[in-house]
Amino acid sequence: MSRCESVHLLPDPRRVITKPFLPREEILPDGSSRMRIVLERILAMPEHTVADTLGTTIAAFDGRHRDLDAVLARNFDVVVHRLGHADLLGQPMSDERRNLIGAYFTHEYSIEAAALGNPSIVAGPDQSGLGDREVRVVISLRAIGEGHVSSVEFRSGVLGPDAAMRLDPPGRYTTTGTTTPAADTPGSRPPDYHVRFPATVDISERVLFPSDPTESHGMEDARFVRFVDDDGRVVYYATYTAFDGRQIRSRLLETDDFVDFRVTTLAGAAAGNKGIALFPRRIDGRFMALGRHDNVNNYVMVTDDVHEWHRATVIQEPELPWELMQLGNCGPPIETEAGWLVITHGVGPMRQYTLGAVLLDHDDPTRVLGHLKQPLLAAAPDEREGYVPNVVYSCGAMTHDGQLVVPYGFADVGAHLATTPLPDLLDRLQ
Numbered sequence: 001m002s003r004c005e006s007v008h009l010l011p012d013p014r015r016v017i018t019k020p021f022l023p024r025e026e027i028l029p030d031g032s033s034r035m036r037i038v039l040e041r042i043l044a045m046p047e048h049t050v051a052d053t054l055g056t057t058i059a060a061f062d063g064r065h066r067d068l069d070a071v072l073a074r075n076f077d078v079v080v081h082r083l084g085h086a087d088l089l090g091q092p093m094s095d096e097r098r099n100l101i102g103a104y105f106t107h108e109y110s111i112e113a114a115a116l117g118n119p120s121i122v123a124g125p126d127q128s129g130l131g132d133r134e135v136r137v138v139i140s141l142r143a144i145g146e147g148h149v150s151s152v153e154f155r156s157g158v159l160g161p162d163a164a165m166r167l168d169p170p171g172r173y174t175t176t177g178t179t180t181p182a183a184d185t186p187g188s189r190p191p192d193y194h195v196r197f198p199a200t201v202d203i204s205e206r207v208l209f210p211s212d213p214t215e216s217h218g219m220e221d222a223r224f225v226r227f228v229d230d231d232g233r234v235v236y237y238a239t240y241t242a243f244d245g246r247q248i249r250s251r252l253l254e255t256d257d258f259v260d261f262r263v264t265t266l267a268g269a270a271a272g273n274k275g276i277a278l279f280p281r282r283i284d285g286r287f288m289a290l291g292r293h294d295n296v297n298n299y300v301m302v303t304d305d306v307h308e309w310h311r312a313t314v315i316q317e318p319e320l321p322w323e324l325m326q327l328g329n330c331g332p333p334i335e336t337e338a339g340w341l342v343i344t345h346g347v348g349p350m351r352q353y354t355l356g357a358v359l360l361d362h363d364d365p366t367r368v369l370g371h372l373k374q375p376l377l378a379a380a381p382d383e384r385e386g387y388v389p390n391v392v393y394s395c396g397a398m399t400h401d402g403q404l405v406v407p408y409g410f411a412d413v414g415a416h417l418a419t420t421p422l423p424d425l426l427d428r429l430q
Contacts, residue, residue, distance in 0.1 A: 178196050223240070266309060
């Protein structure tokens with residue numbers, strides 16, 4: 001494969017979000033808490049000290065966040081909710097004092113401090129204003145920060161003739177949007193929660209950050225697919241791994257526009273794995289997906305309900321030296337005239353991760369028509385060193401203008417993009 005030198009994404013520790021900073025609630029002998037003591041200190045400040053301290057804080061941090069005043073006001077409300085009642089604060093307060101309390105209980109978190117990688121790519125929802133042989137794309141990325149906590153962020157760009165990539169520069173800020181619990185929906189499986197972003201915020205500034213205890217240690221390896229249903233409706237699905245520090249859960253993101261996201265935990269015996277990737281349409285009226293619930297082999301899963309997965313058929317077992325340890329998929333299958341093209345990963349000696357490919361039958365994806373005998377992509381010499389050496393990994397590819405386009409992470413450090421002529425690859429697989 002040929003590497004696209006215009007796509008070279010590396011972690012940027014300057015990309016920070018704000019989070020509530022709530023100290024561990026030690027209860028002292030007199031029954032007070034650390035949080036309450038800090039509040040009492042702030043409440044005892046003279047008004048001029050409040051104004052000076054808040055002004056200094058705003059001057060130091062305002063250029064790093066969109067609408068910092070709103071962030072501080074929101075985190076003041078978090079403090080009040082944590083204490084139980086607003087009257088615990090005991091006195092009327094100026095807006096400045098409220099925001100200063102919010103500032104003391106806010107901290108920055110660098111979402112990319114450790115790594116940036118494991119991308120997927122899809123054609124975006126807005127294809128207006130493009131030239132001939134161009135397509136606007138959305139790239140998702142796994143960002144890893146302090147404590148190895150993973151979140152999902154995005155980049156955008158345009159693929160032109162011969163799949164040349166023009167990547168848009170990322171926006172100045174980052175935001176985690178507004179998270180709300182989902183209301184019960186009679187007759188259907190309700191989402192766990194919603195995340196909504198302002199439509200005016202650039203897609204590169206939107207960050208899906210862990211929002212409940214089941215994913216407190218990360219949202220890992222989102223595999224996005226542009227899904228076209230039988231009635232022509234387009235929805236973007238992404239499966240990802242929620243990790244709470246001890247166990248994993250498979251979850252599903254659903255969005256029409258990358259502004260409003262619905263998050264649902266997947267159910268069923270076949271859903272308990274880290275490698276689910278949906279096919280981009282129904283086959284014979286049913287949803288299908290790739291999976292690896294035994295952590296070794298590749299499976300095809302089938303269901304009538306995209307939120308529940310019980311049936312799975314093994315389609316590929318490790319057999320070649322470069323994949324002998326374990327197999328997995330590298331994103332949703334890609335429909336071609338020859339069949340379903342699946343980019344895979346294999347683990348070989350010295351825990352080297354390489355990418356491969358298989359071709360599945362159009363009508364019966366449990367039938368494997370072809371399997372590359374040599375890796376499609378391995379780490380280049382300048383991609384071997386990093387947080388996890390000797391690894392290349394992708395969460396989703398696409399085709400454009402006769403080329404297979406594969407974004408991939410390397411060494412859990414950054415991400416590149418590679419292309420190869422699709423006809424040549426299909427010839428090798430057939």
